[in-house]
């Protein structure tokens with residue numbers, strides 16, 4: 111997809127005005143294919159440096175645009191910005207000192223492009239791999255390695271994928287916010303110390319960042335409506351967003367627009383989840399607002415640090431009043447289930463009897479020593495995920511979306527598609543899923559330390 115002249119002019123203007131201050135959003139990958147419906151990019155993973163704290167460089171692992179001579183890696187990596195229906199071709203090169211794969215979190219890809227060691231031979235240092243798919247769904251997705259994820263993602267290898275559609279949502283800005291936290295030493299380097307609590311809880315950093323930066327300032331117009339697409343890329347931290355004096359109108363989840371928007375005063379975003387929200391900015395020109403994350407009790411008595419500011423909003427002159435919102439949102443049919451739909455149960459467990467080596471299991475098995483779940487493509491099932499432990503676990507399924515059910519077994523309101531859902535401690539959560547397409551798909555906890563220490567299973571889908 112080539113940028114139009116108008117888009118190019120806007121980009122140039124934005125680049126000029128951004129010369130003094132770093133851009134808020136990640137750069138986008140260069141499209142090498144002149145066909146407007148094909149987005150072909152070169153992506154490189156390698157060593158880089160990044161300033162999490164101004165003036166203090168940290169060694170990171172990062173993605174960069176291989177089509178731009180002399181490009182350097184950024185945290186987050188360059189965004190894939192596409193239109194629904196585009197064909198995406200990613201020519202990937204590994205310049206890391208160890209093997210890796212790239213998983214396209216939430217994209218419904220052919221299995222060979224899912225980027226797990228079950229679906230491809232890992233890419234060795236110096237090696238290449240071509241990922242290819244058609245972008246069938248509009249929404250916010252993200253990409254990251256699916257090997258040693260607790261280390262490789264933590265070191266900076268993650269980036270957003272925005273797939274746009276003509277959805278009629280009028281907004282003064284369409285922003286992507288990639289939430290993360292990092293554990294830094296006083297000199298700004300990434301800490302290399304891993305303590306038992308990091309392994310047990312998923313490592314929580316001491317600095318929270320949005321799009322790689324701590325407390326970035328963005329300019330907003332008073333009275334305007336902004337669209338924020340939010341992803342939590344942290345290993346273990348849960349973000350609970352609040353914007354004082356404002357609410358979030360949630361219009362979309364992981365898999366695109368929901369059937370009906372709803373308002374929340376605070377927005378919980380578990381690791382791996384995405385939310386698409388609208389914010390109507392009511393503050394007066396000349397004031398500022400702080401988007402904060404507040405404490406969420408996910409278990410094991412993690413202390414409450416109080417609200418932490420993520421982004422500062424500098425409210426400028428009154429903007430253009432937003433157009434009315436669409437009257438019709440996502441057209442979503444319920445996954446057809448009834449009393450005869452097969453049910454499958456999963457039990458999440460943690461074993462911390464050895465403090466320096468906790469293990470995490472699903473149905474008593476720790477990955478990779480697991481019995482695959484075998485299902486024929488097209489089957490509809492209800493999955494029940496039980497978490498009787500002392501900590502929440504965000505459950506992620508590759509390759510397909512599901513609909514979360516309430517206690518009565520009906521889909522929760524509004525209807526919407528998820529690929530990652532938080533299973534609160536001491537609860538059982540159910541979802542309905544049509545299982546397809548064929549291949550070897552992973553399901554796992556998205557606290558990366560848990561996934562890498564056993565809390566992962568494999569779904570083998572056979573062609574009918």
Ligand SMILES: [Cu+2]
Nearest residue numbers: 503555557560
């Ligand atoms: Cu977990």
